[in-house]
Amino acid sequence: MTSIIEVNGEPVGVGIGLPDYNPIIKKIDGKLFPFGFLRILFDRKKIKKIRVMSTNVVPEWQRWGLGLVLLNRMLPDCLAQGITDAEFSWVLESNHLSRGSLERGGLDCTKTYRLYDRTLSDL
Numbered sequence: 001m002t003s004i005i006e007v008n009g010e011p012v013g014v015g016i017g018l019p020d021y022n023p024i025i026k027k028i029d030g031k032l033f034p035f036g037f038l039r040i041l042f043d044r045k046k047i048k049k050i051r052v053m054s055t056n057v058v059p060e061w062q063r064w065g066l067g068l069v070l071l072n073r074m075l076p077d078c079l080a081q082g083i084t085d086a087e088f089s090w091v092l093e094s095n096h097l098s099r100g101s102l103e104r105g106g107l108d109c110t111k112t113y114r115l116y117d118r119t120l121s122d123l
Helices: 022-027 036-046 059-064 066-080 096-104
Strands: 002-007 010-019 049-057 085-087
Touching: 002 066, 010 059, 010 066, 022 036, 049 059, 049 066, 059 066, 066 096
Parallel strands: 049 085
Antiparallel strands: 002 010, 010 049
């Protein structure tokens, strides 16, 4: 799923989402062979969730709500394919601009993922 927004013929933003194959991959235990790939092929129509990986807008247009316009453009295509849920798992907690836009668009934060980092010398 992609959406591109243009202003005066110039692209200023893009939204990218992928169907969430994780439940199908979990069913086949990550094994494509001997028959796992067939399960993926046949069950792909049952996917109900999309993972929105990125909504990018050039800096001079970021505070105009174009990210929500990109997502709104993807909505009819998602619904036509039977997708009813979306996950925005790559929005950093410190990205207040994106989080604020999503919250103003009516989305709720249901999960928080944490990333920790440690140097090898600390072990």
